[in-house]
């Protein structure tokens with residue numbers, strides 16, 4: 001039911017590759033990826049998008065629409081190895097040369113609009129946007145690199161007077177330091193996953209709804225109880241009351257279903273017959289317009305559950 005870690009990492013790599021391909025030379029902030037459309041719909045798991053968003057590699061613009069963050073773009077380049085190619089270095093060289101011309105022989109930094117740099121370098125605006133946005137054109141001392149001017153992100157570039165970056169610096173910024181980034185990505189995704197596991201039922205993924213610690217002074221012990229939305233209750237990790245999706249959940253025969261008349265309705269609260277059935281957290285009383293309907297609804301509420309095959313009690317209203 002849950003996807004293995006290696007499969008998930010493969011799926012993340014695949015998502016990065018598809019996004020980088022779809023992005024081309026467009027700006028990361030305006031290029032949206034629709035997860036319900038090709039090429040993403042078939043191969044990329046919804047959980048992959050959620051994990052990448054939690055890691056800060058993509059952000060969700062609207063339900064189902066994502067875009068790469070600067071961090072995500074760097075991670076994608078790192079994974080693909082694109083930035084290390086000679087062709088990429090040449091392109092970066094053209095952009096840097098265009099920038100350098102503005103401060104050559106000057107005593108002050110200059111502000112130039114993105115469009116102008118783009119046409120002078122002969123490189124697409126999106127490509128330059130991504131380099132400035134990811135701060136790949138800034139290494140170490142921020143004053144030496146090109147940055148957005150003031151609040152004009154994506155429009156005006158400030159080129160410092162001592163701007164003297166070489167393509168190799170930028171490529172290094174795009175790649176080598178991000179080797180740790182990519183390791184951090186994997187570790188981070190693992191942490192996210194562990195956290196997720198920690199706050200969700202291990203059988204059905206229902207959310208943790210409450211946690212409390214109870215002191216038992218006579219036993220010199222403090223026990224942490226955690227209740228999940230599906231009904232699972234754990235005490236220091238041990239399952240006290242079962243999840244309806246787990247093997248610990250009793251069979252229907254372990255309950256007695258006998259509805260009683262209550263005004264114009266019938267109400268059925270199953271009566272546990274076995275020790276295992278007694279551990280079930282009371283779900284709720286089932287109601288029906290007839291005795292049979294109330295009892296059938298109670299069976300639906302208390303039967304062992306299988307993902308995707310859940311039944312619902314009949315609607316009375």
Ligand SMILES: [Zn+2]
Pocket residue numbers: 201202203204205206228230231232243244245
């Ligand atoms: Zn559960």
